[in-house]
Amino acid sequence: MAEIVFGAATSHSPLLAAPPNLWAERAGQDRANPELYDHSGVIRSFDDLAAAAGDRFAQARTPGAWEENWRRCEAALARLREDFRRVAPDVVLIVGDDQRELFTETNQPAMAISAAASMTTGLLDDHDSEFLKEAAHSYLMDAEFTFAGHAALAEDLVRGLMREGIDVGWMADAPPGTGFGHAYGFPIHQFLQPEPVPVIPFMLNTYYPPNQPSPRRCFQLGRALRAAAAASPVEARVAVLASGGLSHFVVNEELDRQVLDAIASKDSEALCDIPEALLNSGSSEIRNWITVAGAMEGRPVDWSEYVPIVRSAAGTGCGMGFLSWR
Numbered sequence: 100m101a102e103i104v105f106g107a108a109t110s111h112s113p114l115l116a117a118p119p120n121l122w123a124e125r126a127g128q129d130r131a132n133p134e135l136y137d138h139s140g141v142i143r144s145f146d147d148l149a150a151a152a153g154d155r156f157a158q159a160r161t162p163g164a165w166e167e168n169w170r171r172c173e174a175a176l177a178r179l180r181e182d183f184r185r186v187a188p189d190v191v192l193i194v195g196d197d198q199r200e201l202f203t204e205t206n207q208p209a210m211a212i213s214a215a216a217s218m219t220t221g222l223l224d225d226h227d228s229e230f231l232k233e234a235a236h237s238y239l240m241d242a243e244f245t246f247a248g249h250a251a252l253a254e255d256l257v258r259g260l261m262r263e264g265i266d267v268g269w270m271a272d273a274p275p276g277t278g279f280g281h282a283y284g285f286p287i288h289q290f291l292q293p294e295p296v297p298v299i300p301f302m303l304n305t306y307y308p309p310n311q312p313s314p315r316r317c318f319q320l321g322r323a324l325r326a327a328a329a330a331s332p333v334e335a336r337v338a339v340l341a342s343g344g345l346s347h348f349v350v351n352e353e354l355d356r357q358v359l360d361a362i363a364s365k366d367s368e369a370l371c372d373i374p375e376a377l378l379n380s381g382s383s384e385i386r387n388w389i390t391v392a393g394a395m396e397g398r399p400v401d402w403s404e405y406v407p408i409v410r411s412a413a414g415t416g417c418g419m420g421f422l423s424w425r
Contacts, residue, residue: 100334113233119168136349140379159409160411191291193283201274204307220283249299260327315371325394343384350414350416370392398424
């Protein structure tokens with residue numbers, strides 16, 4: 100049978116790709132972001148958020164604070180990288196979200212799995228920005244990158260999920276002219292290079308209404324993925340990774356710590372009861388963490404790191420999270 104032997108979760112923010120001297124460029128882009136949600140789940144303008152915050156984030160935006168946050172994130176990524184090398188899984192199932200890299204509003208499945216034997220990443224073409232150049236490279240999206248899948252296990256997972264009452268989309272290949280996005284390229288680049296093992300991408304619609312799975316459904320999905328893997332005759336040691344999150348584009352430390360504390364205490368009900376109104380924009384990727392927590396239910400957390408990075412006076416940035424289950 101296929102056995103899930105390791106679980107992990109990581110943010111994949113471009114702030115993890117570009118050094119702190121480029122973060123101010125991203126902060127400038129936040130001014131035009133129409134999806135800045137406050138801590139109650141209401142969209143606010145950049146100026147309104149900045150006015151409400153006053154000088155609250157002045158210290159968090161100093162060069163020294165940014166350098167320290169960068170160092171902590173680099174250390175956490177290195178620790179996860181070592182975990183993957185130590186465990187040496189045969190296959191990695193990445194639970195991520197598609198942000199119009201593969202799907203469009205003409206067809207947006209709530210969840211889908213790729214059973215292709217070989218896949219490629221898409222391209223980030225806007226290379227006029229130094230910040231985005233760094234991000235594209237870290238996402239394996241500055242040039243087309245080919246990575247192997249595991250068709251047999253992916254098909255077994257789909258059949259197993261269907262038996263468990265989870266209706267899931269099936270992809271034998273990517274739509275023409277598209278490629279897999281940053282939710283998949285980032286962890287492959289960070290943890291699986293230079294010779295990546297096969298990867299099974301699982302696409303969860305975290306971002307786009309109206310068919311986003313609820314937190315409870317995500318946790319149920321994780322449980323079902325573990326059962327589906329155990330029912331497969333494929334002999335494989337599987338790692339499951341949540342890619343994305345935590346809160347962004349406005350940092351919500353209270354929400355982030357609620358998620359991390361619930362995972363550490365194995366409180367499935369707390370995860371299932373997270374208000375959907377708070378899972379908007381980038382914070383919606385917390386659904387990926389809840390899914391993998393379902394797959395790892397009952398297993399203790401080995402370690403976690405939380406680094407809230409604020410890059411503007413409005414409190415925009417990303418709550419960086421990194422976690423490894425035993």
